[in-house]
Amino acid sequence: MKKIIYMLLFLLSYTAYSQKFSVFNIDTSAYPILKANFFAFDAAGNQITSHNPSDFEVKENGVSRKVTNVSCSTIKYTPISSVLVFDVSISMSWGPPRIQLAKDAANAWVDGLALRSSECALVSFTNYSAIVRDFTTNRQLLKQGISVLSAGGGTNYNQALLDPPCGGLSVAITGQYKKVVVFLTDGLSVFEPKTAEIIDFAKKNNITIYAVTLDMPAPQCIKDMTLQTGGKYYENILTQTEAKDIYNELLNLAQVGESCQIEWLSDVSCKKESREVEFNLNPLNLKAKINYQFPINYLAKLDITPSSIKFKNAIPGVKKDTTITVTAINADFNVINITSSNPSYFVNPTNFFLPSGQSKELTVSYIPADSSYTCNKFFIENNRCSKTFYAGGGFLGQKVKIQTLKIIQPNGGEVFIVGMDTVITWDGVLPEEKVKIEYTIDGGANWLAITDSAVGLNYNWRVPKASSNNCLARVTSNAPKMSFDCSNGEVVIGNQVWMGCNLDVETYRDGTPIQQVFDPSEWANLTTGAWCFYDNDVTNDPKYGKLYNWYAVNDPRGLAPNGWHIPTDEEWTKLSDFLGGENNAGGKLKSKGTIENGDGLWYTPNDGATNATGFSALPGGYRKSDGSFDEIGLFGYWWSSTNYTTELVWYRNMSYYGTALYPYHDNKVVGFSVRCVKD
Numbered sequence: 001m002k003k004i005i006y007m008l009l010f011l012l013s014y015t016a017y018s019q020k021f022s023v024f025n026i027d028t029s030a031y032p033i034l035k036a037n038f039f040a041f042d043a044a045g046n047q048i049t050s051h052n053p054s055d056f057e058v059k060e061n062g063v064s065r066k067v068t069n070v071s072c073s074t075i076k077y078t079p080i081s082s083v084l085v086f087d088v089s090i091s092m093s094w095g096p097p098r099i100q101l102a103k104d105a106a107n108a109w110v111d112g113l114a115l116r117s118s119e120c121a122l123v124s125f126t127n128y129s130a131i132v133r134d135f136t137t138n139r140q141l142l143k144q145g146i147s148v149l150s151a152g153g154g155t156n157y158n159q160a161l162l163d164p165p166c167g168g169l170s171v172a173i174t175g176q177y178k179k180v181v182v183f184l185t186d187g188l189s190v191f192e193p194k195t196a197e198i199i200d201f202a203k204k205n206n207i208t209i210y211a212v213t214l215d216m217p218a219p220q221c222i223k224d225m226t227l228q229t230g231g232k233y234y235e236n237i238l239t240q241t242e243a244k245d246i247y248n249e250l251l252n253l254a255q256v257g258e259s260c261q262i263e264w265l266s267d268v269s270c271k272k273e274s275r276e277v278e279f280n281l282n283p284l285n286l287k288a289k290i291n292y293q294f295p296i297n298y299l300a301k302l303d304i305t306p307s308s309i310k311f312k313n314a315i316p317g318v319k320k321d322t323t324i325t326v327t328a329i330n331a332d333f334n335v336i337n338i339t340s341s342n343p344s345y346f347v348n349p350t351n352f353f354l355p356s357g358q359s360k361e362l363t364v365s366y367i368p369a370d371s372s373y374t375c376n377k378f379f380i381e382n383n384r385c386s387k388t389f390y391a392g393g394g395f396l397g398q399k400v401k402i403q404t405l406k407i408i409q410p411n412g413g414e415v416f417i418v419g420m421d422t423v424i425t426w427d428g429v430l431p432e433e434k435v436k437i438e439y440t441i442d443g444g445a446n447w448l449a450i451t452d453s454a455v456g457l458n459y460n461w462r463v464p465k466a467s468s469n470n471c472l473a474r475v476t477s478n479a480p481k482m483s484f485d486c487s488n489g490e491v492v493i494g495n496q497v498w499m500g501c502n503l504d505v506e507t508y509r510d511g512t513p514i515q516q517v518f519d520p521s522e523w524a525n526l527t528t529g530a531w532c533f534y535d536n537d538v539t540n541d542p543k544y545g546k547l548y549n550w551y552a553v554n555d556p557r558g559l560a561p562n563g564w565h566i567p568t569d570e571e572w573t574k575l576s577d578f579l580g581g582e583n584n585a586g587g588k589l590k591s592k593g594t595i596e597n598g599d600g601l602w603y604t605p606n607d608g609a610t611n612a613t614g615f616s617a618l619p620g621g622y623r624k625s626d627g628s629f630d631e632i633g634l635f636g637y638w639w640s641s642t643n644y645t646t647e648l649v650w651y652r653n654m655s656y657y658g659t660a661l662y663p664y665h666d667n668k669v670v671g672f673s674v675r676c677v678k679d
């Protein structure tokens with residue numbers, strides 16, 4: 001009785017190893033129809049070629065798919081003598097330990113072998129090679145050999161493959177069947193491999209070489225060894241799933257000639273992704289898994305042309321329109337709504353159906369509240385893929401009034417391993433706008449630059465060799481450089497060099513924005529630097545420049561661009577003296593022409609205006625201490641940097657009815673034009 005029980009146990013154990021269901025070689029070329037090869041063995045180890053679609057269940061990332069066809073040709077199963085060659089150098093112990101990845105892949109190979117007719121051997125190598133297990137059909141002995149592998153030493157491809165008695169090729173020639181070597185490494189050989197000899201030896205002995213490289217590209221020698229012996233190579237493998245899938249694929253390539261094919265219907269995807277496909281063969285109650293990369297040519301998306309919009313010189317309160325074209329790619333789209341992050345921007349229409357391959361034109365509008373630069377993000381809500389596009393607008397040269405730039409990833413709490421790749425992402429600016437990215441390892445005491453010219457709202461970054469629990473990252477818009485483009489250039493008067501235009505900047509010399517103030521009462525109560533357009537009308541800017549209070553003129557960060565300064569009262573006096581005194585200097589500085597005659601910006605009579613100096617002074621008016629505006633076309637006012645009293649400051653003015661350049665003093669809160677003199 002005991003004897004019968006032992007026999008039954010043996011047969012049950014044997015049967016468990018004999019059943020086999022394996023899927024490999026997914027074909028995505030006819031997407032969304034997918035095909036894959038498979039083979040199945042029953043409990044007696046017989047190949048099964050009679051299948052129906054109803055025998056199978058297929059799921060992609062857990063989602064059921066319809067099986068449309070199953071077909072089988074005569075399966076030619078080839079017994080193999082395989083040698084698994086393992087790199088066990090010290091780097092294989094680096095974390096996550098690559099040696100474990102190699103063990104898992106090797107176990108997948110051993111599980112997949114039909115060991116009733118095939119055999120396998122194990123070889124490890126560092127600076128020397130060793131036979132861990134000679135050819136055997138005993139699955140348990142092979143797995144025991146795999147389990148004891150440990151890392152330590154160098155890397156020598158010659159020892160791994162060629163040098164007797166333990167090189168993989170030297171072991172392979174003793175095999176009984178089709179000879180296959182699977183070579184796995186994570187490093188370059190410390191000695192130049194004898195590539196030509198390795199290839200020649202393999203060809204003469206009909207040995208096929210396959211290779212897998214972990215976390216590195218395959219060197220040319222490995223590519224040559226595999227391709228020239230009828231094999232294949234896989235490079236930059238990082239995960240256990242990848243390694244196991246590759247070993248299963250190689251196993252099937254090595255021991256199966258023709259196989260069955262299963263066909264199923266997949267679905268569209270909006271992102272490049274890896275999909276896990278699970279196959280259930282119901283009659284045998286067997287499962288198989290394999291991964292494939294979604295084919296990028298079949299990604300579903302809404303294509304936006306142009307991808308971002310710029311509304312230049314948008315006048316406050318005036319609607320400005322443009323158009324974009326939306327195209328459905330690889331799928332039908334039902335657009336439910338289009339929303340905006342900034343109420344000044346809107347689009348029409350906001351809902352529509354768009355069949356695959358068709359396009360629709362949308363109108364995008366912008367009504368700016370003021371002249372400052374703004375950025376907007378449109379969100380297209382639809383039945384398939386999230387989609388955004390961007391718009392920015394404002395008067396040329398104006399900077400952001402409300403800060404929108406923010407970092408999205410990393411967002412706190414992440415742990416990064418030295419040498420790993422990560423992606424830094426941000427939002428709140430147009431994709432084409434450059435930003436500066438920095439990181440700190442001391443909580444912000446010191447910042448280290450990653451780049452100052454990142455675009456596209458994301459940046460790939462390799463984590464540097466630094467260990468800290470106080471790391472931060474930040475993304476900032478490139479600080480605007482202090483610059484001023486005056487079409488009238490520089491004007492030389494005596495031994496002074498003056499700007500040929502009124503100053504028209506909105507930042508201090510260090511790039512810090514100067515506040516633009518619209519409200520009259522707010523202006524009247526200022527004690528800090530500010531600027532405005534005359535009458536808060538942006539169209540006055542190209543003609544007259546900006547009006548500044550004296551707090552901006554006197555700010556230590558510097559209102560004037562590099563190489564220039566705000567003239568002192570003494571420098572204004574020096575200018576008027578050179579031009580014949582304060583009673584006559586104005587005529588030689590004023591631009592010619594009048595508003596009435598249509599050839600100037602001064603009101604009649606614009607007495608004595610010759611502009612003999614080329615200074616081209618204009619009547620830009622001023623902003624009063626109560627915040628109201630007055631005298632445009634009649635008077636021009638220019639600050640000096642010299643105090644008259646603690647409350648009053650010297651300035652100069654010119655008028656439409658005279659030729660004088662008189663000195664006066666006024667309250668620091670008023671808004672005057674600024675002309676700079678060269679250092």
